[in-house]
Every structure is written in structure tokens, then in C-alpha cells.
Amino acid sequence: MKPTDGYIERDTAGIRLLKKSKKGLLRMVFSRSGLITLLLVIQVAVLFGLFFYARGILPYYYVAEAAFTVVMVLYLFNSSHDPSAKLSWLALIMVLPVFGALLFLYTHSNLGHRMLKERFAQVSRESQDKLKQDERVYENFKKNAPQAAGLSRYLKRGGCHPVFDKTNVKYFPLGEDKFAELLVQLKKAEKFIFLEYFIVDEGLMWGKVLEVLAEKAAKGVEVRMMYDGTCEFARLPHDYAKRLEELNIKCKSFAPLTPFVSTHYNYRDHRKILVVDGKVAFTGGVNLADEYINVVERFGHWKDTAVMLEGEAAKSFTLMFLQMWNVSEKESEDYEKYLNIPPHRIPDAPGYVIPYGDCPLDNERVGEWVYMDLLNRARDYIYIMTPYLILDGEMETAIKFAAERGVDVRIIMPGIPDKKMPYALAKTHYSSLLESGVKIYEYSPGFVHAKVFVADDREAVVGTINLDYRSLYHHFECAAYMYEASCIPDIKADFLQTEEKCRTVTHETVKNEKFIVKATGVVLKAIAPLM
Helix, strand or coil: CCCCCCCEEEECCEEEECCCCCCHHHHHHCCHHHHHHHHHHHHHHHHHHHHHHCHHHHHHHHHHHHHHHHHHHHHHHCCCCCHHHHHHHHHHHHHCHHHHHHHHHHHHCCCCCHHHHHHHHHHHHHHCCCCCCCHHHHHHHHHHCHHHHHHHHHHHHHCCCCCECCCEEEEECCHHHHHHHHHHHHCCCCCEEEEEECCECCCHHHHHHHHHHHHHHHCCCEEEEEEECHHHHHCCCCCHHHHHHCCCCEEEEECCCCCCCCCCCCCEECCCEEEECCCEEEEECCCECHHHHCCCCCCEEEECCEEEEECCCHHHHHHHHHHHHHHCCCCCCCCHHHHCCCCCCCCCCCCEEEEEEECCCCCCCHHHHHHHHHHHHCCCEEEEECCCECCCHHHHHHHHHHHHCCCEEEEEEECCCCCHHHHHHHHCCHHHHHHCCCEEEEECCEEECCCEEEECCCEEEEECCCECHHHHHHEEEEEEEEECCCCHHHHHHHHHHHHCCEEEECHHHHHCCCHHHHHHHHHHHCCHHHC
């Protein structure tokens, strides 16, 4: 392929789009961090000005502050916010009234996101019946999995998430494994390829993928690529979508960051979806960057997981992609072109699969409630891998209650964190969980980025949903729920093999944790829902 406009070239890593633009100081200043700094300056300026220049009205200020605090307390107690979030906002507003109030108004006004919310609701309404539930499959699922029938009804009620059978699910215990299979499946594409990822970065992994995408697009295969807007902030130049269009790849950034308007960490597209011809789909924790396949090392060995669905269930990920793609379009397209394809069933594939998504713009905490349903129904064991452990009261109670019922609850966490503050915050939950009988392990070789639940040799979830407030409350997410799929023994075996490489967390190790880590966790816990 010849260079185009001086920024496309080939090398041993495939295709690279060169000349990354510099982010510059202004983009940092106008981020959410910049706004928080500004609000803190306003708080200090108000107090400084009153104390030095308007002492006469200080008593009136204190009275107004007290009255305002009372009003906010009453408002928050009667709001629909999560109890942990209520406590965090109350603490912040009581300590820093001006800062806390302005930040609360900013984050809850959905400034810049109201149109997104309205458009997503419209797209959801228009597409909620695009995938019909096969009643035969649904009745068989209820008969064969009566304990999980309620979960299927909930997912069916909350969105277009049918139950599928005759779908083979392959589990990948490492990002390298997914990458190898990904290239194989991409090369088989004949009609369309859809990609939706949180992180994309130039390097070996993305270069090889992009090379195949460009070759397929040149042969008439429809290729669409969507990545989260934070990529333009941290990883890619702002015109990257246009550069991909030079390769005949339709591309867009989801919710690009806008100075002062974006609530930065809210409403991010954290999903990882790749669909080939509506017959094969991938999801899991693995993004399109070299650390996910251990080509580069950032936090020791990167432990991640993914699944590939081959069969009818892949259509659910096709629909999820089209829904997200059309949120930023003025008019929705004809989904039937991509959904009404010849049935692709794997006759000997056992079990059932329910792909599902979670949207932060409605009142459904689908990701959290699926996890809690598994915890509440587990009888023998439930094993969990997660990079973050920032729990609300409900989730922590569900995990503890499962252990106290006699369920073998095990959690694998990173041994080397990618972010020190969330890691310190996670450790504040350790003592309480250990007291209830939960077993906690930390992956000694490096960082665990996997999002895996597996229970009782029959149920599992693999997807993008972390055990933290961002995933459970603020991000677009997706996952695949599996019942008696052939890969479930592989998921359990991978957990146990990973556990062998972990150090065990005990009351003694918690007690001997560094003081700075303990202190950081204690302070951050007061504002955990806001992180």
C-alpha cells in the first residue's frame, strides 16, 4: 500500500497511521480535572474573600451555608442515588459547600449529554424488537435451567437480549490467544466487520488487525470501527477517524471529549465488541493495544480474558454495535440487512448464551444485578477475577452473604496495580470480606484485567464489566452470560491455574500493609462513588 498524505505506511507490525498529534497543555486544562481544580479555586477564593474583605457578612454566610447543607441533606436522602453515593456527596458538601455544590450540579446536570440520553432512548425503542426470541429455545432454557429463568426474564425485559442455543463459545485465557484467533476470523469475513473498543493504540496488535481490515475493505467488505472518545485524549490524534476512512474503513469516535462539557469519566463506551458477518463475535477485557498481548510490559504480566461466540448469539453483538453506532446518526439505518442473515447454528454446541449490554443512561444496573444474581444463586462455589474492587454496599453484602452461606467465594485481584489509588481503595474491602470467609488472591506476576465470574460448574459471565462504580454505574458495558456452555470447565481451570500464581491475602497481610496505602484507602473511601 502506498503512503497517503504522508501518514500511512507498512512495516513489520502491519499498517501504521503516523504523526500522532500532540495533546498539549490546553487539553489537560480543559479536562474534568481542570474543571475540578477550577471549582476548588472558587471555593478557596470565596472563603479568602469573605475572611479578608467582607468579614461583616461572615455570619450571614455561615447561616446560609448551614441552611444550604440542610436542603442538600434532605434532597439527597430523598433522591434515587445509590446509598454510598449519597454519603459521599453529603460528606463533600458538608466539608466544601461551594465546591461540592458546584461539582454536584455539574455532574448531575448531564451537561453535553442530554441529547445523547434522548437519542439512545430513541434508538433503543426503535430496535427493541429487532431480535425475536425463539420461544422454543426460551422454553427449553426455562426447563433445563429453572434457577436461571428469572435472570433470562430480567434481561429480556431490560433490553433486546434473547436466549440462544446452538452457539459455540470459545474461551481465551490470555489476550495473545484472542489475538491469534481474531486474525483468523477477520480473514474469513465476506460481508461486514464491526469493531467497537474502549482503547485502540498503534503497535503490533492494532497494526496487524488494521492490515487485515484494510485488505478486506479494499475487496468490498463493509468495515466499521468505533472507539471511545478518551482515545483521542490519551492515545490517538483527533483526526484518526478520517485517516481510517482513507483505507475505506468507516470510523467514528464515541462521545469525543469536549472542554468543560464532558464529565470525562461518565458515559464512556467501555465495551469491546468485534463481529464478523453476524456469525462470529468476540467480547471480554482485551482492547486493541500491545500491553493486552504482552508485547510491551506496563504492569508486569498482563492477565486478560475473552470469549468468541460462533452461532446465532453473535447477532446480539451485531445489534449492540448498530445501536451504539446509530446513537450519533441523525436517522437510524435498516438493521434488517445485518440481522436477517441465514441462521448460523452449531448443532452440537451445548448450553445457552445470553449476550447483554448495560447502559448508564437508564435506571437499570444490568451489569451489577447479573453479578448479584449469580452470587445469590451460587451453591458450591463462585470464582471472580476483576482488576478493581470498589464496591457499593449492595455488592459487598451479596459477596459476603454468599460466603456466609457456605459458598466457596474466591476473588483474584492484580498483584501489580495499574492505578495506585483504586488499588488502595480496593484494599479497604479486604478485612470485611475475609471476615465473612471470602478468599482473596493477588496475581504476583502482574496485572489482572479479566472480568470473569464462574459458578457451580454451570454458569459463567465473561465481558467488560469491572467491580467498580465506573463500570456498574457510569459506562456502557457488555458481556456474555453462559449456562452449561462447553467452555465453562476451561474458565474454571484457568481460574485455578491463575490462583496458583497468586499470593494469598490474609488478615496478617492486611495488617502489615503500608501505612500510606491504608491512609489513602481510608480517605478515598469517602468519595469512592465519585471516582
